[in-house]
Amino acid sequence: KNQVEQSPQSLIILEGKNCTLQCNYTVSPFSNLRWYKQDTGRGPVSLTIMTFSENTKSNGRYTATLDADTKQSSLHITASQLSDSASYICVVSPNAGNNRKLIWGLGTSLAVNP
Amino acid sequence: DTGVSQDPRHKITKRGQNVTFRCDPISEHNRLYWYRQTLGQGPEFLTYFQNEAQLEKSRLLSDRFSAERPKGSFSTLEIQRTEQGDSAMYLCASNLGASGNEQFFGPGTRLTVL
Numbered sequence: 001k002n003q004v005e006q007s008p009q010s011l012i013i014l015e016g017k018n019c020t021l022q023c024n025y026t027v028s029p030f031s032n033l034r035w036y037k038q039d040t041g042r043g044p045v046s047l048t049i050m051t052f053s054e055n056t057k058s059n060g061r062y063t064a065t066l067d068a069d070t071k072q073s074s075l076h077i078t079a080s081q082l083s084d085s086a087s088y089i090c091v092v093s094p095n096a097g098n099n100r101k102l103i104w105g106l107g108t109s110l111a112v113n114p
Numbered sequence: 115d116t117g118v119s120q121d122p123r124h125k126i127t128k129r130g131q132n133v134t135f136r137c138d139p140i141s142e143h144n145r146l147y148w149y150r151q152t153l154g155q156g157p158e159f160l161t162y163f164q165n166e167a168q169l170e171k172s173r174l175l176s177d178r179f180s181a182e183r184p185k186g187s188f189s190t191l192e193i194q195r196t197e198q199g200d201s202a203m204y205l206c207a208s209n210l211g212a213s214g215n216e217q218f219f220g221p222g223t224r225l226t227v228l
Contacts, residue, residue, distance in 0.1 A: 034216070043118070043205050043219030044157070089156060100147070100170055104156025 002027040004092050004105035012111045017080055021108045023073040023090030034091040035064050035075045038107070044089060047075070080112045118220035120206050126226045127196055134192045135223045139208030146189050147217065148181055149205040150174065157205055163189060196227045 004025045013019050025033070032051045036044035048057045048064040050073075056065045061084075063076045077084055087107040095101055119138045127133050139146045144165050149157035160179070161171045165186035175181075178196075183189040193200055203224050207217040 041224065043222045046216055049216050100159045100162060106154065106156065
């Protein structure tokens with residue numbers, strides 16, 4: 001069964017600290033993996049998208065890694081800010097050219113406290 | 115703001131009433147998607163358009179739901195005879211070119227059926 005599992009389920013950190021969120025997937029075939037940030041009551045915003053051949057991709061203070069052999073990804077947030085408080089969702093696309101069959105994780109809820 | 119916009123942002127209705135939501139995609143995007151998201155879950159695919167053609171509908175989309183994109187630009191999603199189970203966030207997304215390309219989500223319409 002195609003699944004995306006994320007850990008931890010929730011995380012609280014102090015402003016300025018770094019953190020790493022994990023994503024394990026059992027999706028086959030595999031086309032790409034995406035990380036989204038979703039604020040409460042808002043639509044998801046894309047942070048990174050990585051294909052099979054990419055190991056790491058950065059977007060400002062966000063750095064995503066991908067190990068396609070172990071089917072694991074991580075999202076590292078550096079020097080966290082209060083505005084980073086949100087849900088971070090890992091999404092795997094099993095088919096190139098098909099956004100209808102995305103497999104969504106349940107997200108990690110991050111709270112950044114002052 | 116040149117992103118995806120949705121209107122209204124919030125809608126409260128009584129059971130049995132009809133509601134209609136609007137989505138304006140990014141102007142040059144030819145593909146438009148509707149998703150439904152309930153609390154703590156990832157978005158579930160409902161339907162998508164390529165230009166004005168509705169190419170796929172999920173089995174989640176009962177006959178009370180209808181979507182249109184008459185001129186290949188904005189889209190509407192109508193729910194007839196609403197039920198309490200329809201309460202959810204309705205998200206619209208758009209992208210350009212191949213349907214596996216990165217999607218851009220709107221802020222969503224939060225529907226509450228009393």
